[in-house]
Amino acid sequence: MNQLSFIMKKVRDILWSYKKFQYKVEIVPDNPNPDTLNDNIVYVVGGKKYTKWAYLKCPCGCNDTIMLSLDRKKYPSWSVKQGKLGQATISPSINKLDGCHSHFFIKKGRLIWADHSENYM
16 A cells, blocks of 8 residues: 555656646645745645645736635635645635736646636636
């Protein structure tokens, strides 16, 4: 089992190095410092049995920190799923209502800009 886990991590690292995916999930125990967030990483605050928040840098380049509630009892809330190779999927779309007004999806590690002529919510 450990050897399989090691192999999967190596395959994931190779795919990431070739930019096969853009966004991956990193689980952290505490809220990260917004000044130290890396591009293309969705930081999920929590553990194996719970998740509270997701943090990421805005992909438009404005350098804003986006903080998403993962608490399903609150509104609005999002869900973050991690694929077998670490790629992130966030649902629903992320629509910044201030600042740069970016609207985008992250699906299977890929950034997809929303077409503002359609309703994606």
